[in-house]
Amino acid sequence: MRAELFRPTRLSFTMPHRRTILVAAAGGLSLPALGQFRVEISGVGATQIPVAVARFRDEAAAPQPVGAIVRADLERSGLIRPIDAPGDLDERSQPSMSEWRGRGADALVAGSVMRLADGRFDVRYKLWDVVKGADLGGQAYAVTAPDLRLAAHRIADAVYEKLTGEKGVFSTRICYVSKAANRYTLRVTDADGEGGQVALTSPEPIISPAWSPSGREIAYVSFESGKAVVWVQEVASGARKPIANFRGSNSAPAWSPDGQQLAVTLSREGGSQLHLMGRDGNNLRRLTQSSAIDTEPAFAPDGKSIFFVSDRGGSPQIYRMPLAGGAAERVTFNGSYNISPAVSPDGRLLAYINRSGNAFRVSTLDLATGAVQTLTDTSDDESPSFAPNGRLLIYATRAQGRDVLMTTTLDGKIKTRLLSSGADVREPVWGPFGR
């Protein structure tokens, strides 16, 4: 694939054919309000693959603009630069490779959406390698209307994987907390921030959501009983139960990689100390024995050690301790306030929030080399969380007076903003593969 230098682009859906798609799609919908989605990208990657994504045949007549979703997904990855693809293409077309080379495309995606007699939709796509002039194949999906977005995301994943060799995360989901007036909601959306569904509504605060490794459950802290209690809720059914409701405060749930245990912060014996418990709340075992604040546990992906925040040294820093027993060792050394650890899926990188002056910023630490990088220039970042392919981070921050969710590539160069709703959004966590 050719490498090209690009001017920085700021993209939104104001280009004519995209606007048309949005209007047409909105016309036929009975979906909840926020139909408009916007991918705002700032920064530029050094190497981006130019890919033409055509409007899918008949997508305007379907409840979701499948081609537009595929294009926006690929754009958000930071590795792909979408190119306009005018004309009437679908998966059966025989496009002229020289024509598309002339348009600057390295690859071309086209497809169709067809309503079936039983009310479902038949979604098909094909991918061409324009440089080699090769047909890379495609796929057909038969889905119900509620799963149309998922079909588009699966196509984006397949295209992304064929072009980059890496697993895409477009079919994954995120979870975050939204606050409006005196109501808190726990929301689950696609990784692009769309298709949102409410998992929990409460008049009292909800904090610290955590996906189980299977993606079937979310643990969180709810203040519904007048204090912090850890609950586990099944996403599909809404069935929920409290698993840590001891004297004092119960918070900061973190799932073990095998999904069988949770680490939590309890104050039942005074102070805030880490404990381990089975996924049903049984087999309670205390992990830390300090007179400091020990909180925000995060398992290493091999399940053998746990990262956490402690102010045992005087101010909050991130430590790692082996679960088999042994001393905790400090891992963050720059600055006097480092919190909210998140470990990359390959266990090599730690993302966290560093406070410098009055600014709280997403930073990464290479656990092998000790190299530290600050990823943002905003000043109110919180809750960094890795995508399951380890290539992106999601976090919450404040921009232009609003609380927003952002994704960033690990070099900090490509950032996208999710969600253009007016609500106060915070604490995003990225769900696992496997939907």
Add this chain to the structure above:
Amino acid sequence: MTILSRKTLGMFLAATVLLAGCGSSVKLDDKAAPVESRTGSAVGPGGGAGAAGSSQSQVTSVDLTKSASDATLAKTIYFDFDSFVVKDEFKPIIEQYAKMLTADRKKRLVIEGHTDERGGREYNLALGQKRAESVQRALVLLGVTESQVEPVSFGEERPAAQGSDESAWAKNRRAELIQK
């Protein structure tokens, strides 16, 4: 004087006060007089004086004025930035609550710790917990039983004042004492 006769004397004095207030004068002496009980059977001489604490005249006093003053107890203790030390100016509040809680061991208190909005949510939850536990310790030092008091935290999640300046932050760095 034995305790028994002191008690009897006390009851007669109380009875005298009550009866005096009624406007009729009854001469009381410390000789037991026949008293008609509610069931109708007469109690013979010596019956009253002989039954310590089980006189049919007994009235146990309930003082609501004490509970009324509970409502006027200040409910909030404020803290300096990054601190969980109970400052001297709040010691009188601690003393009032300690007095109330030691007087009635059935009374329960929840202490809610809060922080201002600066910093991470979970770390602030733990800081709020420290503030609540600091107030609990101050109460325990004055004789309150630990199990009468539950310290909890809301971290930064329940601000008393909105705003991102020091005057709002100062109002949010607090512990609230809530009688249960």
